[in-house]
Amino acid sequence: xxxxxxxxxxxxxxxxxxxxxxxxALSVYGVNRASVDLDLFAADPSCxxxxxxxxxxxxxxxxxxxxxxxxxxxxxxxxxxxxxETPIDIVVGKFVWQTRxxxxxxxxxxILVVRAADLVLLKLYAGGLQDSxxxxxxxxxxxxGDLVREVESRLSDLPARCQSLxxxxxxx
Numbered sequence: 001x002x003x004x005x006x007x008x009x010x011x012x013x014x015x016x017x018x019x020x021x022x023x024x025a026l027s028v029y030g031v032n033r034a035s036v037d038l039d040l041f042a043a044d045p046s047c048x049x050x051x052x053x054x055x056x057x058x059x060x061x062x063x064x065x066x067x068x069x070x071x072x073x074x075x076x077x078x079x080x081x082x083x084x085e086t087p088i089d090i091v092v093g094k095f096v097w098q099t100r101x102x103x104x105x106x107x108x109x110x111i112l113v114v115r116a117a118d119l120v121l122l123k124l125y126a127g128g129l130q131d132s133x134x135x136x137x138x139x140x141x142x143x144x145g146d147l148v149r150e151v152e153s154r155l156s157d158l159p160a161r162c163q164s165l166x167x168x169x170x171x172x
Contacts, residue, residue, distance in 0.1 A: 020113045021039045024039070
């Protein structure tokens with residue numbers, strides 16, 4: 001079983017909803033970008049309990065749990081590393097809008113993937129240069145009109161800084 005399969009199996013056994021985000025999720029929507037890791041998203045704080053991952057650790061997987069504080073935009077991140085495997089991060093959200101995007105995630109090739117519009121929302125929330133580039137690449141795909149409508153229908157759930165970044169990206 002691959003590291004990804006082990007992580008997903010652990011999440012599913014614990015009843016934790018999760019979905020693929022990051023570069024691999026972008027590729028589902030036709031955007032190719034190199035990445036040195038694989039990213040999953042969850043909005044359940046139990047992901048940050050070290051005992052949840054004890055089984056993986058007993059098999060030699062390095063697990064690093066980083067909890068965010070009250071001012072952090074995330075609940076935390078869990079990083080997994082195993083010899084010969086791509087590192088995997090579980091980004092753990094803490095807001096209702098993040099739980100909703102997980103509810104909308106769709107199965108692709110046996111794994112849940114966030115919708116393109118929800119990937120844009122996560123990228124706007126992260127707000128980095130790479131995130132803005134990723135959004136621009138998604139907007140360059142043939143489904144731009146539908147994507148813009150779907151993002152704008154949910155944008156009010158995000159902080160004002162995300163809405164400003166969205167306007168800036170749309171203006172080019």
